[in-house]
Amino acid sequence: MEFEAVIGLEVHAQLLTQSKLFCGCSTRFGAKPNSQTCPVCLGLPGVLPVLNEQAVNLAIRAGLALHCEIQLRSIWARKNYFYPDLPKGYQISQFEKPLALRGHLDIVVNEKPYKIHITRIHMEEDAGKLLHEHGDEKSSHVDLNRAGTPLVEIVSEPDIRSALEAGEYLRSLRAILQYCEVCDGNMEEGSLRCDANVSIRPIGQKEFGTRTELKNINSFRYVEKAIEYEIKRQKACIEAGEKIVQETRLWDSARNVTEPMRSKEHAHDYRYFPDPDLVPLILADGQINEIKKNLPELPKAMAARFVKDYQLSDYDAGVLTSEKSLARFFESALSHHNQPKAIANWIQTELLRLLKESGKSIEVSPVSPLQVASLLRLVDGGTISGKIAKVVFEEMFQTGKDAEIIVKEKNLVQVSDSGSLEKTIDAVIATNPKQYEQYRSGKDKLFGFFVGQVMKETKGQANPNMVNDLLKKKLSS
Amino acid sequence: MVLKADDIEKAALLSRLALSDEEKKSIQEKLEQILGYMEKLEELDLKNVEATSHAVSLSNVFRPDHAYTSKEIEDILEQAPDKASGMFRVPKVIG
Ligand SMILES: [Zn+2]
Numbered sequence: 428m429e430f431e432a433v434i435g436l437e438v439h440a441q442l443l444t445q446s447k448l449f450c451g452c453s454t455r456f457g458a459k460p461n462s463q464t465c466p467v468c469l470g471l472p473g474v475l476p477v478l479n480e481q482a483v484n485l486a487i488r489a490g491l492a493l494h495c496e497i498q499l500r501s502i503w504a505r506k507n508y509f510y511p512d513l514p515k516g517y518q519i520s521q522f523e524k525p526l527a528l529r530g531h532l533d534i535v536v537n538e539k540p541y542k543i544h545i546t547r548i549h550m551e552e553d554a555g556k557l558l559h560e561h562g563d564e565k566s567s568h569v570d571l572n573r574a575g576t577p578l579v580e581i582v583s584e585p586d587i588r589s590a591l592e593a594g595e596y597l598r599s600l601r602a603i604l605q606y607c608e609v610c611d612g613n614m615e616e617g618s619l620r621c622d623a624n625v626s627i628r629p630i631g632q633k634e635f636g637t638r639t640e641l642k643n644i645n646s647f648r649y650v651e652k653a654i655e656y657e658i659k660r661q662k663a664c665i666e667a668g669e670k671i672v673q674e675t676r677l678w679d680s681a682r683n684v685t686e687p688m689r690s691k692e693h694a695h696d697y698r699y700f701p702d703p704d705l706v707p708l709i710l711a712d713g714q715i716n717e718i719k720k721n722l723p724e725l726p727k728a729m730a731a732r733f734v735k736d737y738q739l740s741d742y743d744a745g746v747l748t749s750e751k752s753l754a755r756f757f758e759s760a761l762s763h764h765n766q767p768k769a770i771a772n773w774i775q776t777e778l779l780r781l782l783k784e785s786g787k788s789i790e791v792s793p794v795s796p797l798q799v800a801s802l803l804r805l806v807d808g809g810t811i812s813g814k815i816a817k818v819v820f821e822e823m824f825q826t827g828k829d830a831e832i833i834v835k836e837k838n839l840v841q842v843s844d845s846g847s848l849e850k851t852i853d854a855v856i857a858t859n860p861k862q863y864e865q866y867r868s869g870k871d872k873l874f875g876f877f878v879g880q881v882m883k884e885t886k887g888q889a890n891p892n893m894v895n896d897l898l899k900k901k902l903s904s
Numbered sequence: 905m906v907l908k909a910d911d912i913e914k915a916a917l918l919s920r921l922a923l924s925d926e927e928k929k930s931i932q933e934k935l936e937q938i939l940g941y942m943e944k945l946e947e948l949d950l951k952n953v954e955a956t957s958h959a960v961s962l963s964n965v966f967r968p969d970h971a972y973t974s975k976e977i978e979d980i981l982e983q984a985p986d987k988a989s990g991m992f993r994v995p996k997v998i999g
Pocket of ligand 1: 447450451452463464465466467468469575
């Protein structure tokens with residue numbers, strides 16, 4: 428039987444605020460445990476939460492960027508459950524009346540467009556963190572720095588049909604959130620998290636199959652892997668005549684499998700009710716329009732502009748706008764050396780390769796946009812050849828030095844002096860009389876041999892165009 | 905409104921309360937009274953009334969997004985039932 432997958436994603440994105448959602452504690456990552464806590468986020472009796480206005484503005488921005496209808500009235504609810512990372516015994520969230528409804532995100536997979544609908548976006552506070560591995564078998568330690576951090580949860584419709592689409596949805600969503608400066612999109616630090624609801628059904632069947640919820644997909648490269656595994660597992664299950672159990676499964680990235688969460692949790696019964704500590708959030712159309720007017724350029728619009736203004740291919744524009752910091756790098760380099768195609772190529776081939784090899788992100792690139800521009804200026808001005816430029820660039824990447832300095836230190840300036848090139852060519856012809864005779868008697872292919880010899884003699888520093896011209900002249904004279 | 909013993913046990917479990925049989929019985933009676941009162945409200949025609957989400961008619965109470973450092977954490981940790989290296993210590997939770 429042929430099956431199709433039905434996938435919906437729930438994405439939690441941490442809003443880029445200075446302080447928490449309902450108290451003034453800092454949201455900075457990596458601080459000493461519990462140093463960013465106060466009576467409010469520790470859930471002590473008698474405290475009152477007060478809503479962070481900037482968090483609301485950022486959540487509205489996310490909603491608008493995803494074409495949602497922003498709700499003029501939304502309310503806060505308590506989601507009740509017990510867990511040691513949740514000091515109040517409830518999470519403040521939105522339930523019945525969330526901030527935004529009915530949006531969508533357009534993605535392209537293998538050149539086919541898909542529209543993934545978004546059910547809702549609501550705001551909520553994050554929980555704390557439990558630490559298990561500290562040589563203490565009997566206890567867990569609780570760090571509540573993250574408790575109360577503002578999040579939006581973005582819930583998609585079950586419109587996704589493959590792991591590939593899910594990956595593309597998540598990448599596009601991350602890019603949009605980064606572009607509108609709502610979330611930094613860092614999955615490793617937990618500021619973007621993704622849970623996936625996965626089920627399968629025979630192709631043509633309308634009803635959904637029983638779904639499982641995948642959690643613990645804490646890195647970008649696991650999203651597709653985890654979903655792919657789960658689809659295969661469910662297929663094998665059904666083909667073996669077994670039933671799919673509705674359950675939460677955790678992705679185990681060490682073993683590349685999903686496994687049922689071992690938990691004594693009883694069926695989820697969150698008993699949501701309106702939080703009496705928080706008053707409704709009422710928005711005005713004018714305020715929403717103001718945020719809409721100031722939405723930054725989003726990745727799709729920027730890619731279209733790159734194609735139109737810089738004559739880049741759709742593919743190149745797509746790669747360069749896949750991350751805001753990459754697009755910024757490109758445009759910054761361009762402002763120093765107005766050669767869009769050369770800079771786009773250089774970033775995509777040389778820079779991204781070296782970044783990948785060294786496991787660095789573009790944000791911490793050892794080479795600045797200005798340095799890339801200066802290097803390409805040396806190539807375009809004929810000071811060094813493209814081949815030498817690659818060598819220089821590797822050195823720039825290792826040392827952070829400017830191209831001009833490396834070229835000078837290593838004496839890599841291209842030989843464009845026709846007198847000295849002619850001498851080299853004469854010497855090469857003189858030492859290879861046999862090849863010279865063969866070339867003269869019609870073996871044109873040997874031209875490449877002579878180019879190679881001249882380049883070898885000049886340690887690759889000869890201006891290739893001049894070598895070609897001079898060689899042609901000398902060999903046929 | 906009549907509740908079953910099961911309902912009370914489930915509510916107690918969700919609230920992490922260990923109740924004696926006597927307590928369960930007494931709570932069952934009290935809850936039945938409260939829910940009975942709610943049922944009385946249901947006699948009213950409330951079709952066109954929006955559900956109240958808050959007892960005071962206020963909206964939009966905000967604070968600006970400024971971070972500050974609270975000085976209370978040392979005192980609070982001091983009062984925790986158990987602590988270790990600046991963290992609260994709880995019985996092992998299987999992650
Ligand atoms: Zn706090």
